[in-house]
Amino acid sequence: MTIRFHLNGRAIHVDVPPDRRVVDVLRRDLGLAGSKECCGSGECGACTILVDGESRLSCLMLAAQLEGRQVTTIEGVAVDGRLHPVQAAFVEYGAVQCGYCTPGMVMAAMDLLQRTPDLTRARIREGLAGNLCRCTGYQKIVDAVQAAAVTSESDHD
């Protein structure tokens, strides 16, 4: 089945079975291995992508659900080598260790920043509770998202 959607700003189409998992379409068929699979059942958040700007778990979505959507993966977040404020903050604040949760965590944090004004540390923790990290203890991830919230706000001014 041919499925047409926008991937990282570009119109594309893929010919895949409609019930193929989106994480496999991305990683295997399109060679975008930045989205990670770690549990395959929606418990860890490592495969998070943005669909029409909202965070979704690509291991729980089927290819047909992408028809006509705007899809953003981690590969499409930095523009012309310029990091998104969330990515830049993750680097600067030491929010990255093994990095395997990082792509999903960055996507979830971007969604959280868009949705939630006035982000407190507690709200950040709540918003990222669906994304597991086994290395960092989360503190520096929270630091980074908090810093990115400030940066994003000043960007809007």
Added chain:
Amino acid sequence: MTPDTERPQIGLSLPRPDARDKVTGRTVYAIDAFPDGLVWAGVKRADVPHARLITVDTDAAARIPGVVRVLTHRDVPGPNRQGIVHQDQPILATETIRSVSDAVALVLAETRESLRTALGLIRVDSEPLPAVFDPEEALADGAPRVHEDHGSNLMAEVILNKGDADEGLGSAEVVVEGSFEVPRQEHAYLETEGGWAVETPDGRLEITVGTQSPYRDRREIAAALGLPMERIRVITPFMGGGFGGKDGASVQSLLALAALNASGRPVKMVWDREESFMASVKRVPARLEYRVGLGSDGTLHALICRLTMDGGPYDHLGGEVLSAAVEHAGGAYRIPHVRVEGRIAYTNNPLSGPFRGFGVPQATAAVEQMMDICAERLGMEPLALRLKNVLRRGDRTPAGVTLIYSTGAEACLRTLASHPFWTERSNWKAGAAPYKRRGVGVACLSHGSSYGPLVPDYATARVVLGLDGRFQVDASVVDMGQGNAATYLQMAGDILNQRMDDLSPVLPDTDRTLPACSSAASRTTYTYGNALITATGRLKERILDHAALMLMAGSGNEFELVPRAVRHLPSGRDIPLDQVAATMPAESRVSTYYWRAPVARDRVDVKLTSAIGIPHIVFSFAAHLVRVEIDDLTGRVDVLDYLAATDAGRVLNPQLYEQQVQGGVVQGLGYALSEDYMVKEGRGLTPNLATYIIPTAMDAPDMISVPVETMEPTGPYGQKGVGEIPINGPLPAVANAVADACGVRIFQAPLTPERILAALSAARRS
């Protein structure tokens, strides 16, 4: 701050150079590769805990379209035995099945779908054998034997004696007893086991895999498959976590075997989460029985304890985990009379072995709760009792090693004692809301780094000046996420005065990098760093001497390195490094250095059956404090505050140091409060991340990390290992805080809401 122009200096927080690729999704992990023409490989598991294997019927599976090969033990060349110390684990089961996760067949297929179908069609005919699931029962006379060729189920035994423990305990004014149980913890790294392998046209096997020990794997794979080691190449990219769980065999030999049967096509294997949980090694569960003798003034006189551990079906460094527990059983204290008897048993339970801390978290969980129990019995404050007995430089450890190097345990404890979390704890506890109760707990920690005296703990560092004037630094000790590769660049960059983007790491590849021991034992920066400092210093001298030749100057002393150039200081003239490199002999641009960690010279009385052994000589220390609030109605524990004072020597990069402390503490909080890979008759009852609960961002507190910076004379720039020690603290600190809040102690971890409610209601009844 732009990382790509950063000039690395020791002691400064420097963003990790690997972070940029990780935040943009460009880092390629072992399981991210999809080579052209790949074949998928997968394992059929026994699904019975103990049985005699009669036949494996592979006919139906082999007939599935797309199935390339179905292999059983008959297809394994060589001895078909893997293992680090004792080679007792078959790659594919032969006559006996010893655990539900034993691999009985290996299938190669064109697609994952055909692989799945074929695996489902393999029939295993076996005859059940009496199984054993409890280590005490396994060690009793007449227990069913897990290995028929092993005289008993005793995997290893370690007995440590110092002074006269019976006499010491007999003459003590106060004797306190306690018995503790700690659970089987799953590593739950986000990247499951996996990788890919290919047999090259010249007959070599190239295996790209997430592993903490590529050099040892190469030897192990070769031995198990009866191949010469030179035929095997192991390549390890950045890893998605390891924590000890990828220190030893998982997919390595299976991938090699699959590649040998794939006619030169690349073979890929990835364990899904449930397979990873089922088949991967776990933290060794333990029972710890303690008797401590003290004077009425709180002076520790004697310790007698018995440790019983469940190693599961195969020796996956079980003896070494036990050794570490025995050595650290007396904690960070002066105890003149000690006897520790440790045993680890073969059982038909899941495999257990290394996990961050080896056996030290288990031992610390017990001894640090004993300290609180002793303090309560004597009417002393918990910190006062610890300060009275804490190890100081020149003291002997409970194992009998003289602490000749940096020893900051007391300073760590004093950091807690002067903190408002401690000094104002009475007021804070009184502020609990209705139906809430609050408690404050502490723990004092020690952790021996590197291997023991018997297996050399070494690394050979290499740094190369390239013709482009940039430097390549081998990172042959695997970076499983802890950032040691970044630290190596920081060290080399500091010595060579080069920008971070003019330095690149060469990740472990047994064909390209030089042999080094595993990424484990708090040794990755300590051992490799020592080798690297000398290697880099020598390269710098050669570069400066060569510059002197080029300019016909008096000597290299007139020169210094600056970013991308050598500067002649008297004239102020710079020679670009690529010009220097172009005229240097190739062999002069490469500098290597071998360094081996020191070992203790004290003669200690230890009888042991394992190879790595005890004792250690370099120890990191720490003291942790936790503030918890408990809900009376639900039994839920909220960890509100955490303070960790750590003596890991000099801090090379505060940001990476904090990463280790914070990450280790939260992994330890999981061990304390929720993580328990539960098993019934050898089968996991918590098979995935929905049932095995690791901490989320909402469960973790904001933590305060206070470095207590001693100067470790044997360490690189005074550094000691910081990777493991943080995980030793949370379980005993939380258990002590819960006891402080509830007035009753729970001797079995994790401290789940159910256990807390049961303890609270028992306390109400009595």
